[in-house]
Every structure is written in C-alpha cells, then in structure tokens.
Amino acid sequence: MGTVQHGDRDIQGWQGIALAVAACAAVTLLCLPLANLLAPANIVMLFLLTVLLVAVRLGLSAALVAAFLSVALFDFFFVPPRFSFEVSDGQYLVTFAVMLVVAVVTSTLAANLRRNALASALEARRARALYEMARELSGALTMAQVAEITRVFLRNVMNAEGDVLLHDTQAGFRSCAENAPPSLRIEPALALIAFERGEPVRCNPLAGSGSAALYLPLKAPMRMRGVIAVAPLENSAAELTDMQAQQERLGTMASLVAIAIERVHYVEVAQRSQVDIVSERLRSSILSALSHDLRTPLTALVGLADSLVEYRPPLAMPARETAMAIRDQSEYLAGLVTNLLDMARLHAGKVTLRKEWQPIDEVIGSSIKLLGRALAGHAVRVRRGGDLPLVEFDAVLIERVLCNLLENAAKYSPPDQDIGIEVALQDDCLAVSVVDRGPGFPGEAGDSIFEMFVRGEHESTRAGVGLGLAICRAIVEAHGGSIRAMNRPEGGGCVSFSLPLGTPPALDEEPTGLEEAS
Known part of the structure; x- marks a missing residue:
C-alpha cells in the first residue's frame, strides 16, 4: 500500500514566495537584453505567463506576490524613463492596472484549479488505497494482521497513527496488534463511550501529547467488536481538520476492519470446533476398538470366576472367597467396558431407538x-x-x-x-x-x-x-x-x-x- 501525499507540502509558505520572486527576477534578466527588440506588450505577456506558471505550481499566495512584483519590475526596468518608478506616459498607468488585474485573476483561477486538481487526485489515491486495504483484509488470517493492515493504511493514507482495540467485558480494551504503537495514548473512557453508543467520539488533545483524537466504533454484522483509536502524526490544527473532513472515509475503513475481525473470529471458532470434532471422533473410535477387544476376555473371565464360586463340591473357604472377589472385580470391569462401548456407540449415532x-x-x-x-x-x-x-x-x-x-x-x-x-x-x-x-x-x-x-x-x-x-x-x-x-x-x-x-x-x-x- 503506497503512501498518499496530502498536497505539495514541500513547496509552501516562504519557500513558495521565494521561488516566485526568483521566477520574476529570471524573466526580468531574460528580457533586459531584449528590451530594444521586444515591444512592451510582449514583455507584459512574458510576465503574465510567469504569474500563471507560478499560480499553477506554487499556489495562490506566491502567485499574488508574483503579480505585484511583475508590475513593479516592468515599470522599473522597461517603462521610460527606465530604472525608475516615474512614468512619462500616462497610458502606462492603464497598462499597469490591466496587467495587475489580469495577473491577479489568472493567478486566482489557476490556483483554485490546481487546488481542486490536487484534492481530486488525493481523493482518488485515498479511494484506491481503501480498495487495496479491503483486498488485504479479505486475506488476513489473524487479528494481528488486521491491526497491522489498519495501521499501515492510517499512516500512509491519513498521515495518522492508530490502533485496533477489542473489547472484553472483564479485561476492558486490549490491543490486538502484536506491537501496539508506544506513542499512542488511549483514553479508556472515550473508547468506552464510542463502543457503547456506536458512534465516533472526537476530542482535541494537547499538542505533543500523543493522545488519540478520534475513536471509531467497530460495528460488525453480529455485534460491536471494539474501537479504532486514531491520532494525527503531526497533531496540528490542519491535521485535525482534515481528519474530521475524512470521517466518512474513516467510518468506511472501520466497517471493513469490523467485518474482517468478525470473519477471523468465526474462522477461529470453526477451526476450534473442527479440532474438537476430530478429537471426539478419534476418542470414540479408540474407545470402541478397546471395548471390543476387552469385552471377549472379560466375559470369559467372569464366567470362569462364577464357575469356581458354584463349583461342586464347594472349594475351601479361602479359595471360594478369592473366586468371589475375582468374579466381582471382573463384573465391575466388564461394566466399565460396556459403558465405554455404549458411549462410543451413542456418540457415533449408531444406536437405533426401539420405542x-x-x-x-x-x-x-x-x-x-x-x-x-x-x-x-x-x-x-x-x-x-x-x-x-x-x-x-x-x-x-x-x-x-x-x-x-x-x-x-x-x-x-x-x-x-x-x-x-x-x-x-x-x-x-x-x-x-x-x-x-x-x-x-x-x-x-x-x-x-x-x-x-x-x-x-x-x-x-x-x-x-x-x-x-x-x-x-x-x-x-x-x-x-x-x-x-x-x-x-x-x-x-x-x-x-x-x-x-x-x-x-x-x-x-x-x-x-x-x-x-x-
């Protein structure tokens, strides 16, 4: 799952303004040798083109700086008298005004278009990442894998840290990740509110505290499974605003995670049930085999001991008491074997009721x-x-x-x-x-x-x-x-x-x- 960038964060603020100033200076240096060859109208077009390119690449703030700076540079270097801000012909004032208005309007439109294009591209990348997450969750076999897939999605797509918390009525919330994020602090009270109400809970943690800013309930088809605690990595106001704006997508992510957790849970239950069934079947088979093998010699032993007890003429009293003890213990052992055989038959479903x-x-x-x-x-x-x-x-x-x-x-x-x-x-x-x-x-x-x-x-x-x-x-x-x-x-x-x-x-x-x- 690739990283989704949240806009062009590498070109912003003073860095963008500095690049705008450098672009205007470069156009000025390029036009100075050509001042006697190019008409002022063509030089104005070059400055307007520069403003447009700055707006497309660097944003609105840099474009506005470039617009005003272009008017000033054109006046200083190319309007007679040159190298001063005096204007010998009043018509140039109209040129300056039109140039400034055109530069501001075009830069505003271009910047808005750029911003919308970046937002659309970001939404497309996030939707693609959500699809890839759903595909990976469908193949997860353990709770730890589900938690890791969720953390990777939040980190790469939402620029946030998160943890999947399962709820236990006795132990409370526990992380199902193998290594819970050490920097993420959980507020059990807020997590419990989200779990019980089934609705997201938002808060504004202190900067640098590492506390979760959003708790998303994990609503599975059968029941509530837990919550996802989410905290922005930079913990800034912009990150918090973006997280709130993306709450619907985060809710979709939580639904996918809840379904994956429920599927893994029932897979584990089915596996345990299958193991129990196989174990019970093996135990019944062993009991049945042992019971059949033991029943024949025990029946003979009981008969021989009983014949000794009933022997005529009667045996001596010590020998007769020994024979009676052998008979009683043989009958007891035969009863145990019969119980084992009956239990094996009952569990195998081979007993037909004659009602x-x-x-x-x-x-x-x-x-x-x-x-x-x-x-x-x-x-x-x-x-x-x-x-x-x-x-x-x-x-x-x-x-x-x-x-x-x-x-x-x-x-x-x-x-x-x-x-x-x-x-x-x-x-x-x-x-x-x-x-x-x-x-x-x-x-x-x-x-x-x-x-x-x-x-x-x-x-x-x-x-x-x-x-x-x-x-x-x-x-x-x-x-x-x-x-x-x-x-x-x-x-x-x-x-x-x-x-x-x-x-x-x-x-x-x-x-x-x-x-x-x-």
Whole structure:
C-alpha cells in the first residue's frame, strides 16, 4: 500500500514566495537584453505567463506576490524613463492596472484549479488505497494482521497513527496488534463511550501529547467488536481538520476492519470446533476398538470366576472367597467396558431407538431386580404421583439409565440408608427422580457432571471413570428429554430426567360378558 501525499507540502509558505520572486527576477534578466527588440506588450505577456506558471505550481499566495512584483519590475526596468518608478506616459498607468488585474485573476483561477486538481487526485489515491486495504483484509488470517493492515493504511493514507482495540467485558480494551504503537495514548473512557453508543467520539488533545483524537466504533454484522483509536502524526490544527473532513472515509475503513475481525473470529471458532470434532471422533473410535477387544476376555473371565464360586463340591473357604472377589472385580470391569462401548456407540449415532408405548413401572421394577447385589443394604422406595399414562420409550435404554442412577445412589449413600424413586407428571413430561442421602454434588459442578470422564470432588476414593451420567444424558436426550442434577435441601443428591408424554394410541375396549353371550 503506497503512501498518499496530502498536497505539495514541500513547496509552501516562504519557500513558495521565494521561488516566485526568483521566477520574476529570471524573466526580468531574460528580457533586459531584449528590451530594444521586444515591444512592451510582449514583455507584459512574458510576465503574465510567469504569474500563471507560478499560480499553477506554487499556489495562490506566491502567485499574488508574483503579480505585484511583475508590475513593479516592468515599470522599473522597461517603462521610460527606465530604472525608475516615474512614468512619462500616462497610458502606462492603464497598462499597469490591466496587467495587475489580469495577473491577479489568472493567478486566482489557476490556483483554485490546481487546488481542486490536487484534492481530486488525493481523493482518488485515498479511494484506491481503501480498495487495496479491503483486498488485504479479505486475506488476513489473524487479528494481528488486521491491526497491522489498519495501521499501515492510517499512516500512509491519513498521515495518522492508530490502533485496533477489542473489547472484553472483564479485561476492558486490549490491543490486538502484536506491537501496539508506544506513542499512542488511549483514553479508556472515550473508547468506552464510542463502543457503547456506536458512534465516533472526537476530542482535541494537547499538542505533543500523543493522545488519540478520534475513536471509531467497530460495528460488525453480529455485534460491536471494539474501537479504532486514531491520532494525527503531526497533531496540528490542519491535521485535525482534515481528519474530521475524512470521517466518512474513516467510518468506511472501520466497517471493513469490523467485518474482517468478525470473519477471523468465526474462522477461529470453526477451526476450534473442527479440532474438537476430530478429537471426539478419534476418542470414540479408540474407545470402541478397546471395548471390543476387552469385552471377549472379560466375559470369559467372569464366567470362569462364577464357575469356581458354584463349583461342586464347594472349594475351601479361602479359595471360594478369592473366586468371589475375582468374579466381582471382573463384573465391575466388564461394566466399565460396556459403558465405554455404549458411549462410543451413542456418540457415533449408531444406536437405533426401539420405542414402544408402555408404563414406566415395569422398567423401574426390572432395574431394581437387575441391581440386586449393588443395592444390598439399601431399601428402594418408589413414590408415584397418581395415575401415570403410557410413555413411548426404548425400555432397554431407559432401564440402563435407571440402573446407572440407582448404582450411583447406592455407591454414595451411607450404609442402611434408603434410596428413593419419585415419578410424577410435570407439564407435558413424565419426570423420574432418583434421590439419595449421600454427600450430594459439588456446588460448582452444574451440567459439567454429565460430561464424559467428569467426576465430582467427593468421588476420588470410589471406583469409576465418570461415564455413567454421560451415558444417561445421551440416552435421555436421544428420547427428546432432559436430565439435571441437584442437591436436596435436606441433604443428599437428586438426579431427575424427563421424557415427553406425546399422544398414546387409542386402546380398543374389551367386550363385556353380556355382549359375548349375545
């Protein structure tokens, strides 16, 4: 992105006036040897041409000086009597007046034309630079690149220093550039006003303070992203005026930067999501492979240990106790492997629900029966809230949910404490809650307790890998329901899941005995 000059700053002020004087002197020296050969009218034309060239090249101030100086030099060197300001013929006074008026008018018109041409050229160069900036922003991959492109545009095009500030609700404003400009001072209060109102904020900083003079909000299509702080490099009144005049173009620049920042943000989000998806898929594949490889030898180990326990004639008591310990640990390990395999299948979406309209009571009863040894020492009390309708669900999977919840409750409940199952209607759902009198869930756990391999702080001394609740959530959500964990006011934990009721099919009424006889 090339540098855009703000006019001809190298020829201005006293330097331009000095060049105008030198030009008039050069024309005088050129015409002196030709004074006897050229008519006064032709010499006047040469001076007018000089005034015109000075106006085109050096501006209005230098042209006016050249106009008055040309009249004086023509009078002194070329009007009789020469080398004096006396005029022998009164007609030359008319010549002087016409020459001065023509010189002033032409110099004014030429200077205005020059100024307009320079302004048009500057606008064209700035528009071209803005286009190039938009093209570079479309290829930016990081926030730092966006900030650097913005700084280069401001420095080369607007003769200003700037910094892109992103807003964080906790940390406030932070520069997204790798190396923030050390000379630029930011007023957080003004930046916050521009951010909250969504409008530019202008101020007039002290000369040499390096403070930003303009704060531009970064309005992206989705939300406000931050602000751009801009300060003129020379910090002069002319620079401040030019910056205010270019506020519309600066606003366009801010819009381009905001869109680029939002695009980079969502690219980063998409990349993180893609990495998470690939990682989850890899983890599920590993779990599935390991579960299949471990399941066969574990099944054989459980069967062999159980055959030793039931061996006839019975083994000696020490050997029988060892066989029972081997069987229990093998069953526990087989349960873990089953959980891993189920979790891998659920995440891979390979589980097909076999839904049927059925009462929830049968599943509750079968779950309690399956956990005979795990529930030893704990009485399970079931409370039903009136007549319950039929619900459409997969009995095998919901039974798995209840088994996991009851097993967790038995694991963390003190010995000889009851475990409760409460079933009730809630709005358009059937809610099933499993309550215990254990230590409950850690206060900050929240929904994270249902993530894979996440366990509460009270679970470190108990066996488990943190898959039971994750499997429960996956099964319940596959049924269109929800699950949550909470602590009871009277102590203990409660895990409650809900299943949508839906509209059960109409049942045909059985005929009465009188109708059968007829």
